[in-house]
Amino acid sequence: MNAIELSHVTKHFPGFTLQDLSLTVPSGTICGLVGENGAGKSTTIRLLMGALRPDSGTCTVLGADSAAPEFLSLKEDIGVVLDEAYFPESLNALQVGGVMAKTYRRWDGKQYQNYLTRFGLPEKKPFKDFSRGMKMKLAIAVALSHSPRLLVLDEATAGLDPIVRDEVLEIFNEFTREEDHSILISSHILSDLEKLCDYIAFLHQGRLLFCDEKDRLLEEYGIFVGTADQVNSLQDGAVVARENSSFGGVRCLVKRALVPAGWALERPTVEDIVLFLVKGAKEQ
Numbered sequence: 311m312n313a314i315e316l317s318h319v320t321k322h323f324p325g326f327t328l329q330d331l332s333l334t335v336p337s338g339t340i341c342g343l344v345g346e347n348g349a350g351k352s353t354t355i356r357l358l359m360g361a362l363r364p365d366s367g368t369c370t371v372l373g374a375d376s377a378a379p380e381f382l383s384l385k386e387d388i389g390v391v392l393d394e395a396y397f398p399e400s401l402n403a404l405q406v407g408g409v410m411a412k413t414y415r416r417w418d419g420k421q422y423q424n425y426l427t428r429f430g431l432p433e434k435k436p437f438k439d440f441s442r443g444m445k446m447k448l449a450i451a452v453a454l455s456h457s458p459r460l461l462v463l464d465e466a467t468a469g470l471d472p473i474v475r476d477e478v479l480e481i482f483n484e485f486t487r488e489e490d491h492s493i494l495i496s497s498h499i500l501s502d503l504e505k506l507c508d509y510i511a512f513l514h515q516g517r518l519l520f521c522d523e524k525d526r527l528l529e530e531y532g533i534f535v536g537t538a539d540q541v542n543s544l545q546d547g548a549v550v551a552r553e554n555s556s557f558g559g560v561r562c563l564v565k566r567a568l569v570p571a572g573w574a575l576e577r578p579t580v581e582d583i584v585l586f587l588v589k590g591a592k593e594q
């Protein structure tokens with residue numbers, strides 16, 4: 311079963327169109343949504359959560375169409391963290407827990423308390439006096455404490471210091487050890503996504519450039535550093551994009567399968583692949 315299925319979804323805003331987006335996140339996996347500012351990541355997440363209606367196409371989450379009334383009954387099963395945390399200003403963390411206990415049938419107060427301690431969050435400070443990172447941590451603690459099956463995280467690790475970010479990534483990883491638990495996470499911190507995700511989906515100007523298994527992506531591409539003559543000798547389609555390297559040569563992203571055996575290729579990072587693909591798309 312798929313945790314998330316977007317099928318031919320289109321959404322138009324003045325000056326921007328999310329175009330014919332089809333994307334699936336199999337149950338039990340973590341999918342990272344990447345793309346530059348304004349690529350359409352938050353729009354995709356809002357469509358999935360039923361906060362926006364698509365102009366055409368369908369968004370199915372945990373088996374229910376997010377535009378259908380029955381989707382509301384699934385909200386318990388979905389933990390959501392958006393890039394702006396949204397609790398009433400005057401409430402402190404304990405009071406937020408009290409409200410959530412009344413909101414969610416499967417609220418786990420003990421688990422919530424554990425996260426407050428683990429994240430070093432003050433129990434009695436009002437939310438309005440929290441730093442950005444503290445707000446994100448509180449939103450993550452809440453999302454994880456109502457026993458969801460799916461986490462939808464929009465820039466949820468932005469504003470966290472590297473040590474807490476690492477801990478949060480580990481918590482997300484633990485979450486998916488349960489077979490039917492899945493995560494969709496958008497982030498600009500591609501090294502985090504490389505550590506965490508099974509799949510990487512890459513949006514560019516409202517279009518999905520790829521959605522692929524991370525390991526397959528890292529095997530498909532290589533980085534070649536050499537002279538312009540060497541690069542020019544490669545067959546058509548081998549070079550995805552190139553840049554001048556600091557020592558006067560050329561550095562490029564290549565498709566391993568189209569490069570002659572024996573050429574030394576470096577292993578790219580997800581960030582290398584994304585940056586070169588954007589560059590390649592601009593050059594076309």
Ligand SMILES: Nc1ncnc2c1ncn2[C@@H]1O[C@H](COP(=O)(O)OP(=O)(O)OP(=O)(O)O)[C@@H](O)[C@H]1O
Nearest residue numbers: 323324325326345346347348349350351352353354
């Ligand atoms: N309600 C809206 N009305 C009009 N335009 C909108 C609306 N919501 C989003 N947009 C536009 O849609 C485009 C995509 O925005 P979106 O927030 O999905 O991008 P993003 O990939 O999440 O970007 P970022 O990384 O900066 O958060 C932008 O051009 C934005 O201005």
